[in-house]
Amino acid sequence: MKEARAFSETLNFKKLKQMYLFALITIAITILLSQLLIQHNINSQLNDSKLINISGKQRMLSQKLAKEILILNSDADSSNDQEVISNIKKTLALWKFTHEALQKGNDSLKFPETKSIHLLELFNAVQPNVNYIEKATTQYLIDREKHISHTISQQEVKGILDNVALFVTKMNVIVGQYEYEALEKVTKQRNIEYGILSFTLLILLLEFFFIFKPTNKKIEILISKLLSSERRAIKLARDTEALSIIKENSVKELKSLNFAMENTLLYCRISPLGKIIHMGDKFSKLLQYNPSFDADKNFSKAITTVEKEQLDIDRIIAEKQRSGWQGELNTTDKNGNTLWLDMAMIPVRIKKEELELLVICFDITVRKNAELEVERLNRENIIEKINQQKIISSKIVENQENEQNRIAREIHDGIGQMLTGLKFSLESINLDDKEKSAQKIEYLKKLSLDIIKGVRTATFNLMPPELSDHGIVSSIAKLTLELGKLTGKNVQFYNKTDFDQRLDSLIEINIYRLTQEAINNAIKYAESSHIIVQLSHSNKILSITIDDNGKGFDVASVEKKRNSESGMGLLFMKERVQYINGRAFINSIPGEGTRITFNIPI
Known part of the structure; x- marks a missing residue:
């Protein structure tokens, strides 16, 4: 030293x-x-x-x-x-x-x-x-x-x-x-x-x-x-101080263990009759139990203030005092608040004839409340989805009914009236008067062409023949051409990657309807003068992009208004593209225009 x-x-x-x-x-x-x-x-x-x-x-x-x-x-x-x-x-x-x-x-x-x-x-x-x-x-x-x-x-x-x-x-x-x-x-x-x-x-x-x-x-x-000096000192004091050191260490360990249990664990020692022998400080604070003022040291009454819950705890102690018990308890504290405890009762034999129960708990109130809240939110989410599906279904039925009524009106008011005129004109032809007969025949030819055009228009709106005969590329090209002629808008179509594959008929129909709805929205709501439809593909994805120079809109605010026509329109569009395992991306800037992209796996 x-x-x-x-x-x-x-x-x-x-x-x-x-x-x-x-x-x-x-x-x-x-x-x-x-x-x-x-x-x-x-x-x-x-x-x-x-x-x-x-x-x-x-x-x-x-x-x-x-x-x-x-x-x-x-x-x-x-x-x-x-x-x-x-x-x-x-x-x-x-x-x-x-x-x-x-x-x-x-x-x-x-x-x-x-x-x-x-x-x-x-x-x-x-x-x-x-x-x-x-x-x-x-x-x-x-x-x-x-x-x-x-x-x-x-x-x-x-x-x-x-x-x-x-x-x-x-x-x-x-x-x-x-x-x-x-x-x-x-x-x-x-x-x-x-x-x-x-x-x-x-x-x-x-x-x-x-x-x-x-x-x-x-x-x-x-x-x-120093280590060398320490070894010599330990060797000299080993015989006289060995027992004292072991005893001191044991006392320290017991004190540390007792301190840890008092301040970190919710634990309590009770008798087989349910009387409290000792309760840890942390458990006492949680239950607001004070052994100096609470004369009745019954464990069940310290845990809860509800009589039914007290009887259940007393029953568990009476039945499980020798085998032990573990489970979750829903109790009510002295303030009337719900308290969830994950409790374990462990039988401990102190002496040959003395038996105690060591109760160890964990406060799981926050977790249980969170689980209940998650269940409630899940139920609300399911109900909301069901209501949305009901709205979507009713809207689809309504759109189908409107489409059928529109087609019926077109056939009745347009094609029907022209056929009636054709019938009366045929009946009024007098073959003896060749000059008037020739004029009426010319009129009948023109009327027949109008009828054919009306029938083609009605069938085009229902299902364009290009879709079944030539596929999605040809049908979209024809759609943009016809809408440009009918509306006077500049509607352009570009097949950027020369896509020429045929897809499943259900996928082609939905792609056609999605493109048709996006173009009609650009014409009807966005007041666009220029609309560009672009089609491109990779090995796995077919992309259709519709750009317009219209007035645009705030996508976030429209999506929140699920009950409005525009909000439901976006929802229907996304539901339809999800039906064919695709995804829709809608980007719009107010005053600058809108871009809608559909990505469909192929």
Whole structure:
């Protein structure tokens, strides 16, 4: 012991403490500097990515401006001019604002005012095109509103398109410059971080060789001497103190066990007659049981205040005092609240003739309440689904009935009346009067063609012959063509992957009806002028996408209104596509348009 004490005195702990403190401060400073630098560069990179994104958006806005001008210039119907002109003005204003923010900086968008010399040169180079596009577009809109010569407008449109093309090309260079400068920043940050990491590793290496390794060696020697001294001391005191140490350890273990049981377990010791011998502190707090004030120490009355529940507990104690019992109890505490306990009664023999019951419980009230709540929610969910199915079924029957009534009216009012006219015209033909007979025969030919057209229209609405004869691609192509002719809308169909497979008839019918409903909704509700239907496929999925430029809607709010016509329409559409194991994706932006995509496994 003296040798160890003398060796420990030679260790300079004050100097060791100073060295440790210096090393820790150095590491902390390097980590702090590294984090500050990283956060600064991350914020800078966020602004850089935003700049690149907005610069790329400028190209899209210029192209959108050119597209809207082309639409306005090619639209012979002047009734929509004001709406298109308003959209062009909005696009022009947004394009101009964004360009000025990129060129001169903007505090709200966090765009810097300062730029590199190369970026300034690129912005100066694109500025003439920006000025021309802004001036020419404004002049073109004024001419369009005043109905000035079409030839002048064509010249202005051509000038705008040429400058938009130049603008897009130059903006590509600007975006590339932004990306190049952002890459330079990232490279610089990486080199700095490597430097900080190298410095930190150097500090750790120096600490290891000059602090940890020498100190560890000295401490190992000290511990070795201390252990040797301890072994000699234990050997000298073993005979006299062995029993005392064992007894002390046993007392500590019993105290620890008793403390753990009192404060962590819900436990109680009761007699075979149900009287409380001892109850743990945690169990007492849960049951609000105080042995000093509660004269009646009956276990069942401490557990619950309901007489029926007390009788059940007394019965369990009487029947299971020798075999033991385990189960869940639903009881009522002194405040009238429901209490669920997972209880185990274990018989313990203290002496030969003395028997006790050790009761160990777990409070499962929260879990049971959660289970009951889950059951209640499941029941409500099932009831809600049943009600939705009832609504869907009734709506389907109603739609079928309306479709049948519509077809009946078409046959009665259209085809029926034409057939009646045909009958009367045939009966009124007088073969002796050849001139009038020839006129009536010509009229009958025209009437016969109208009847044939009406029959074809009715059968097309029921089931287009192309669907059964040629498949889904041909039927959708015919559907878009016919709807475009009937409504005057620009309805286009594209088979992007040249899909030509035949599917199950039930799948083809549902795909046709889904596409028909989506196009009709775009025409009827969205007030669209341009509708594009695209079909594509992979090895496992067939996709049909319907895009329109209508007024759009808020998908979330419409889906919440399950009782409205639009809300039920979306629900029916999703139910129908799920019927053929497909999925529907509906994306819409108010004021910009809607995209509906159906993915069906093939």
